[in-house]
Amino acid sequence: MSMNLTRITGMYSGFDTDQLVKDLIKAESIKVDKIKQDKIYTEWQQEAYRDIINEIRAFKDEYFSYTKPETNFRSTSSFVGYEANMKDESNNYYLDVGVTSASVTGNYTITDITLSESAIKQGNNTFLLGNSDLDKTLEELGYVDGVEFTIEATNAAGETKSDTIALTKDKKLRDVLSEVNSRDLDVEMYYDEIKNSVIIKTDDTGSTASLSNIKDTGGAGDLIADLGLVIDKGIDAPITGVDAKVKITDDSGASKEVSSSNNSVTVNGVTLDLKQNLTGGNIEFSVSSNADGIVDNIKGFVNKYNELIEKINTELTEKKYRDFKPLTEDQKKELTEDEVKKWEEKAKSGLLKNDSILGSMLRNMRSILYDSVDGMALYDIGITTSSDYKDKGKLIIDEEKLKKAIQDKPNQVANLFSKEDEGLANKLYDVIEDNISTRTDSYGRKGLLLEKAGIEGDRTAEDNLLSDKIKGYEDRITELLQDLNDKENYYYTMFAKMEKALAKMNSQSSFFMGQM
Known part of the structure; x- marks a missing residue:
């Protein structure tokens, strides 16, 4: 009978081998737990960054998006008074x-x-008997050599276009209409069943739209003349729109x-x-x-701005409890659910404390709101920064002053926010895009916060600094666990050899005792 002695515990020595091995690898186990805690902490940081990114995106989508013209502060559409x-x-x-x-x-x-009306030429002939003629071939209609004619038209922009249409006798009259409509002439040719006439009209309306030359070329059947559609450039005045x-x-x-x-x-x-x-x-x-509507729009903007900077300021100044590390699974087992919750509240506090990216973004946003545009600043329309230091840059509104500014100087108020490049909303948008843009710049980079933590739905979800850091921890944990397993097996092997040696000694001792 064979026996695997690799993990025989203290059968002969009386040692608690499992405990001894556990004590021997304790230092290495602590290393693994430390890196696991670092990984968890980094994951928490990433979640905190992404929460902030989503808050910023919501603000941008509400007040800087052309899909919402009624609240897009980058456009004068929000300031129609x-x-x-x-x-x-x-x-x-x-x-x-x-x-x-x-x-x-x-x-x-x-x-x-x-x-307004298009330029229209209506056939005045009796050639057509009815709608059924559209499906007759040109040969059936008497044009055994096919047809060939020119059309010249001018669109509303004053651009004149001309083309020659030539069709063989096997084509139907309906094909003639389709061919004209397929050409780049800015005209439409169609059959009016009520009038029993073929009509040509310009796509554009107005007096600059015209039909100036429509006639057969003489190379094939005189279809245009027979339909009563001729406009001879040398004889007839152009037909213009209205x-x-x-x-x-x-x-x-x-x-x-x-x-x-x-x-x-x-x-x-x-x-x-x-x-x-x-x-x-x-x-x-x-x-x-409609000053009240604009006041409400600006109030909504200010409220959302205040909520955003309060959120960022909270993250930047939240107390950090350095003695509260993420709990390992073994540690959680020793605590109640409520104890785990309270511990993690402290462990998660201050995840983004003094963060340089968020701090820089906040300073830039606050600085922009002190700028003036064409001699007007926010304080001129009743919007000022709170004097309470606890508000950390929140804006307050004097509604009466704001309403009067909108009534007296509506265009200046609109420019203050929406003027291209200079308007406060456009400058705020640029700062926000610097941090959360999903577009790649000329250096291959996206917004700073996305490069740092990424966001779902974008390639940065996996390709970002914190995800790389988490992956590094995962690789290191795998390596350490393999080393730990190897050392554990080594110690068990050594103890097994010791037990085997003790077994042999006991066997020999029993043999000698039996000889006495």
């Missing part, structure tokens, strides 16, 4: 009224609306006719999107100040 009200809401059938930061308040009356026109009268009784190549016109900073012609009667609307 006016609202338009239609006297009779049913008149929305004729037009929509939009306001901008340049709108002039007052009462307005619309008396005439003419919608500009949109609207007549508007203000409080003083002054009137103006405003025109546009499309159905949107702007006057006194008010945008009128025209929808139907108006030839009789009138439409009344007013433009008034």
Whole structure:
């Protein structure tokens, strides 16, 4: 019978071999526990960084995103200090009224609306018998040599385009329409069943859009002439579109006719999107100040800013309990659940205390808010920094002063936040992007906080300094555990050899005793 003596305990020696081995490798076990604690602490730090990153992202998404124009402080869209009200809401059938930061308040009356139109050439022939002719081949329609014709048109931008269309006799009349529509001519050719005519019209509207030359080339059948669509550049005047026109009268009784190549016109900073012609009667609307809406927007911005810097300041100044290390699994087993919770509260305190990245970001944000833009600063509109040192840079608002500034100087208030490059919101956005941008710069780097701790949903989730550090701890733990296992096996082997030797000695002693 064979026996594996590798881990025979004190059968002959009477030693507690397990305890002896445990004591012998205790120093090495402590090393493993220390690195496990460092790993856990680094994981906690990473979680704390990511919580802050998410708070910053939420602030950025709410107040610096073009997907939210009503609260995007980088754009003047958040500072439109006016609202338009239609006297009779049913008149929305004729037009929509939009306001901008340049709108002039007052009462307005619309008396005439003419919608813009395309340049249109309608066939005046009796050639077509009906819709069924569209599916006849050109040969069936009498064009045994096919057709060839030119179209020349000008779009609203004044760009003239010309092309020649040539189709063989086996093509259908419907193919002629499709071919024209596929060319880069900015025109549409279609059959109107009610009018029983083929029509060509420009895609663009307005007086600059025109059809100036439509005719057969003479190389094949005279389809264009037969359809009554000829415009001879040398003989006929071009057919032009029609500009949109609207007549508007203000409080003083002054009137103006405003025109546009499309159905949107702007006057006194008010945008009128025209929808139907108006030839009789009138439409009344007013433009008034909406300072309360902007005040509410700025209050929301300030509140979120204060919440963010309070969160960052808390992390930077939270007390650190250096004697409270992360608990090992063995240590947790010796404590109650409540004791573990209280211990870890202290162990997790001060994870980001005096963090240089967060500290620098906070200083830069606070510094920006002291800047002025075109001679106006936050204190000019009733926003100042709290004098209570405990608030650590929080902003406070004098609502009456803010409202008056918006009413008196709406454009300057808008510029203070949204002016390109110089506006406070754009500068704050740049600081935030320096720290949490997911875009890679010319050096291959992303935001500082993402490079440090990463964020889910981005390649930095795994590729960041703290994840690399955690991976290093994991590798070191694996190495130490392997060394620990090797030493443990070594000691058990040595004790087993000792037990084996003692067994042999006992056997020999028993033999000699038996000879006496």
